[in-house]
Amino acid sequence: xxxIIALFLLNSIVGFAQNPDEKQLAAIYKSALTESKCYNWLDxxxxxxxxxxxxxxxxxxxxxxxxxxxxxxxxxxxxxLQEVMVPKWVRGEKEIGYFLDGKKKTAVPVCALGGxxxxxxxxxxxxxxxxxxxxxxxALGTDKxxxxxxxxxxxxxxxxxxxxxxxxxxxxQRRAGAKEASKYGAVGAIVRSLTLRLDDFPxxxxxxxxxxxxxxxxxxxxxxTNGAELLSKTLKNNPKLLFxxxxxxxxxxxxxxxxxxxxxxxxxxxxxxxxxxGHLDSWDLADGSHDDGAxxxxxxxxxxxxxxxxxxxxxxxxxxxxxxxxxxxxGGQKYQExxxxxxxNHIFAMESDSGGFAPRGFSxxxxxxxxxxxxxxxxxxxPYYVHVFSEGHAGSDIEPLTSSKIVKAGLLPDPQRYFDYHxxxxxxxxxxxxxxxxxxxxxMTSLIYLIDTYGIE
Amino acid sequence: xxxIIALFLLNSIVGFAQNPDEKQLAAIYKSALTESKCYNWLDxxxxxxxxxxxxxxxxxxxxxxxxxxxxxxxxxxxxxLQEVMVPKWVRGEKEIGYFLDGKKKTAVPVCALGGxxxxxxxxxxxxxxxxxxxxxxxALGTDKxxxxxxxxxxxxxxxxxxxxxxxxxxxxQRRAGAKEASKYGAVGAIVRSLTLRLDDFPxxxxxxxxxxxxxxxxxxxxxxTNGAELLSKTLKNNPKLLFxxxxxxxxxxxxxxxxxxxxxxxxxxxxxxxxxxGHLDSWDLADGSHDDGAxxxxxxxxxxxxxxxxxxxxxxxxxxxxxxxxxxxxGGQKYQExxxxxxxNHIFAMESDSGGFAPRGFSxxxxxxxxxxxxxxxxxxxPYYVHVFSEGHAGSDIEPLTSSKIVKAGLLPDPQRYFDYHxxxxxxxxxxxxxxxxxxxxxMTSLIYLIDTYGIE
Numbered sequence: 078x079x080x081i082i083a084l085f086l087l088n089s090i091v092g093f094a095q096n097p098d099e100k101q102l103a104a105i106y107k108s109a110l111t112e113s114k115c116y117n118w119l120d121x122x123x124x125x126x127x128x129x130x131x132x133x134x135x136x137x138x139x140x141x142x143x144x145x146x147x148x149x150x151x152x153x154x155x156x157x158l159q160e161v162m163v164p165k166w167v168r169g170e171k172e173i174g175y176f177l178d179g180k181k182k183t184a185v186p187v188c189a190l191g192g193x194x195x196x197x198x199x200x201x202x203x204x205x206x207x208x209x210x211x212x213x214x215x216a217l218g219t220d221k222x223x224x225x226x227x228x229x230x231x232x233x234x235x236x237x238x239x240x241x242x243x244x245x246x247x248x249x250q251r252r253a254g255a256k257e258a259s260k261y262g263a264v265g266a267i268v269r270s271l272t273l274r275l276d277d278f279p280x281x282x283x284x285x286x287x288x289x290x291x292x293x294x295x296x297x298x299x300x301x302t303n304g305a306e307l308l309s310k311t312l313k314n315n316p317k318l319l320f321x322x323x324x325x326x327x328x329x330x331x332x333x334x335x336x337x338x339x340x341x342x343x344x345x346x347x348x349x350x351x352x353x354x355g356h357l358d359s360w361d362l363a364d365g366s367h368d369d370g371a372x373x374x375x376x377x378x379x380x381x382x383x384x385x386x387x388x389x390x391x392x393x394x395x396x397x398x399x400x401x402x403x404x405x406x407x408g409g410q411k412y413q414e415x416x417x418x419x420x421x422n423h424i425f426a427m428e429s430d431s432g433g434f435a436p437r438g439f440s441x442x443x444x445x446x447x448x449x450x451x452x453x454x455x456x457x458x459x460p461y462y463v464h465v466f467s468e469g470h471a472g473s474d475i476e477p478l479t480s481s482k483i484v485k486a487g488l489l490p491d492p493q494r495y496f497d498y499h500x501x502x503x504x505x506x507x508x509x510x511x512x513x514x515x516x517x518x519x520x521m522t523s524l525i526y527l528i529d530t531y532g533i534e
Numbered sequence: 535x536x537x538i539i540a541l542f543l544l545n546s547i548v549g550f551a552q553n554p555d556e557k558q559l560a561a562i563y564k565s566a567l568t569e570s571k572c573y574n575w576l577d578x579x580x581x582x583x584x585x586x587x588x589x590x591x592x593x594x595x596x597x598x599x600x601x602x603x604x605x606x607x608x609x610x611x612x613x614x615l616q617e618v619m620v621p622k623w624v625r626g627e628k629e630i631g632y633f634l635d636g637k638k639k640t641a642v643p644v645c646a647l648g649g650x651x652x653x654x655x656x657x658x659x660x661x662x663x664x665x666x667x668x669x670x671x672x673a674l675g676t677d678k679x680x681x682x683x684x685x686x687x688x689x690x691x692x693x694x695x696x697x698x699x700x701x702x703x704x705x706x707q708r709r710a711g712a713k714e715a716s717k718y719g720a721v722g723a724i725v726r727s728l729t730l731r732l733d734d735f736p737x738x739x740x741x742x743x744x745x746x747x748x749x750x751x752x753x754x755x756x757x758x759t760n761g762a763e764l765l766s767k768t769l770k771n772n773p774k775l776l777f778x779x780x781x782x783x784x785x786x787x788x789x790x791x792x793x794x795x796x797x798x799x800x801x802x803x804x805x806x807x808x809x810x811x812g813h814l815d816s817w818d819l820a821d822g823s824h825d826d827g828a829x830x831x832x833x834x835x836x837x838x839x840x841x842x843x844x845x846x847x848x849x850x851x852x853x854x855x856x857x858x859x860x861x862x863x864x865g866g867q868k869y870q871e872x873x874x875x876x877x878x879n880h881i882f883a884m885e886s887d888s889g890g891f892a893p894r895g896f897s898x899x900x901x902x903x904x905x906x907x908x909x910x911x912x913x914x915x916x917p918y919y920v921h922v923f924s925e926g927h928a929g930s931d932i933e934p935l936t937s938s939k940i941v942k943a944g945l946l947p948d949p950q951r952y953f954d955y956h957x958x959x960x961x962x963x964x965x966x967x968x969x970x971x972x973x974x975x976x977x978m979t980s981l982i983y984l985i986d987t988y989g990i991e
Contacts, residue, residue, distance in 0.1 A: 107693045236567050238917065273969060435950050462695060464919075493892050512692075512697075512730060513951070
């Protein structure tokens with residue numbers, strides 16, 4: 078590209094704004110792109126604090142760091158912590174996985190799924206059966222499954238634009254694979270990583286045993302997609318090959334942790350509360366820069382932008398960094414518990430927990446009247462390449478939150494790259510683009526500005 | 535992100551299509567995301583062929599490779615080359631740059647701008663004056679400039695969403711800085727790299743001396759943004775510091791090279807031609823995966839998708855990989871020259887030369903009637919997160935092309951990350967996301983399908 082002369086491109090120049098809302102959005106985006114702190118905050122959270130699994134030292138450091146940053150930002154009237162007891166799961170030693178095809182031993186990248194039990198110290202070695210779904214287990218039955226490892230290998234559906242749909246659909250294998258396989262006497266579960274890439278990173282994530290007796294728990298691990306492809310191919314030639322994996326993860330006693338809250342008191346309606354947040358915990362394999370360091374620093378940036386442009390919200394604004402989204406959801410539950418206890422009136426809640434990519438729009442949980450009201454603002458966002466206003470899930474941490482009347486919104490960043498990094502060791506700071514992160518923060522701030530200005534019906 | 539339940543998201547599931555166009559676009563996107571070749575082609579072009587500056591061995595290998603791939607793809611009726619003489623500029627030895635602040639020597643990353651002359655063998659050492667614009671030169675005048683190096687340090691404007699605007703505006707320093715500085719007796723030009731990031735990569739790119747006498751040519755180099763910041767800061771304390779740079783680049787005799795053309799003969803109107811292309815040449819510092827390997831393989835993919843979904847265009851479709859976009863534009867000129875000579879009737883031309891990022895829309899050069907006709911198709915693209923249909927420059931290679939009536943379109947990928955890589959050593963294969971590349975190809979194919987089906991007015 079030598080000399081693109083895109084001078085005629087419309088809809089794209091900050092500063093062409095006319096009406097007060099257009100001007101305010103222009104100021105918000107300009108502030109985000111020229112004087113934001115979110116990228117530096119994320120740098121620290123990722124590269125100094127590091128991974129932040131609930132109950133870990135990293136999680137505690139993250140609480141202290143973000144609280145201090147919010148306090149020193151001068152953007153808040155008060156900053157405080159909400160105590161919350163969180164589960165503590167520890168990975169233990171690096172996992173080992175390989176298969177034996179006759180005498181040939183082939184190592185494959187595996188990692189324990191969060192919440193899984195350990196294998197016996199020597200690991201588990203058994204025949205392994207590939208299935209594509211939970212339903213297939215039933216068809217195979219106990220006779221064929223007993224004593225074996227089950228290999229769940231249904232890939233995420235590549236043809237969908239909405240990668241989160243593909244993730245959710247294929248995710249039943251990770252969430253419930255071990256539990257279901259155990260019912261037929263399986264001794265372990267190996268689950269294809271939930272990513273659309275073919276690579277060598279195993280992707281962890283939450284799994285549960287539901288209400289099966291603890292004696293029937295079996296260990297579960299993720300295998301990288303390249304590992305899964307190789308294993309599947311080799312199995313076709315030798316269905317009797319032996320799979321081995323070894324992991325020493327364990328559950329420890331619950332730990333006292335915190336949601337971090339920064340509050341700007343509303344100038345006109347202090348009793349009406351708007352919440353914006355992300356989750357401060359991450360998985361343990363990486364920095365969790367996209368999941369969800371990005372959402373935390375973007376939420377903090379909302380208050381910073383308001384300070385920079387001199388905007389004082391009429392309603393109370395709370396920036397909430399929730400603890401324990403990944404393996405328990407305790408922070409979100411605690412926030413709701415305290416809101417109920419204090420008789421709070423929440424009118425709006427927003428979450429950013431889909432990565433720090435270029436913002437495309439919002440996923441809204443709203444009644445029809447407010448949905449229509451919000452979508453009428455679409456044209457204000459178009460100059461910033463933000464077009465999608467759809468009905469859908471807004472966020473796990475704000476899911477428990479109830480109020481007499483509340484609208485919820487989830488930031489929708491571009492969804493194509495998220496699962497390249499999600500819950501894997503490459504979810505690191507260098508995978509986040511500064512401008513994309515900042516544009517997400519500006520997009521969040523803009524909707525909050527509009528909600529604050531025009532209220533909900 | 536543990537358990538996003540985005541099941542209610544609308545507008546996003548391939549397969550919900552109803553009318554024939556919706557179905558055809560669904561088939562196109564599905565083919566791109568599940569059976570495309572473009573990512574593998576790009577892998578080869580980047581990692582086996584490598585950089586492809588006009589006249590280089592890499593450029594010739596790229597011609598041979600893409601011709602062979604098009605021939606063996608069975609997607610074309612014929613594949614051929616168009617001879618074109620291209621300029622050859624050679625970088626020579628790795629450049630050296632440093633400044634001397636008293637006795638302290640600080641190295642900074644520099645690279646010669648494409649088209650620049652060399653420094654004397656020993657390099658140039660001189661005082662250096664920072665300016666923010668070409669206008670500032672005039673104000674300084676010959677007295678202050680003579681014998682000095684001029685340091686053009688105006689950054690790209692971060693507040694604009696359209697990074698291509700910022701690039702074009704700040705780019706006058708690179709394109710014309712040396713030429714203008716020479717008029718006031720400067721001995722060299724150092725230009726801040728055209729990127730919005732702060733990093734250590736110097737970004738090359740075309741510069742020209744216009745019509746000043748060859749005896750007045752002065753060498754020009756880019757400096758990394760971090761280097762520029764450091765130099766600027768140090769200059770404020772010591773305006774007399776000495777800057778040194780050394781480069782051995784040279785211009786050689788023109789070389790015979792080629793545009794690569796693959797053609798599908800139109801089933802109803804073979805005399806009406808649609809063109810889709812990118813440029814096969816790149817700068818020499820990296821693989822040129824985004825600029826413009828991506829555009830080449832996406833253009834090739836258009837024909838591959840048509841083959842896969844069994845679509846035969848009514849009009850003739852040509853995939854054209856243009857040579858020498860970066861430093862001459864000879865391939866685009868040659869294509870037009872031959873089109874004129876052969877009395878061809880082009881109805882449509884599309885270029886992809888803005889990187890292999892998630893597609894956001896098109897930049898259209900069209901009369902009002904066809905602009906309206908094309909924008910009426912917007913709703914067909916929305917399920918694929920493609921929303922922007924704006925008037926603007928379509929592409930450098932198709933710029934020379936004229937016809938009695940022609941519509942031109944440039945693919946608009948998300949513009950935030952492009953200049954992180956543009957013309958620098960990090961424009962490599964790993965910076966391209968497979969799905970984003972594929973979605974771009976599908977978006978291009980979809981518009982070509984619609985143009986082919988409904989024609990232009």
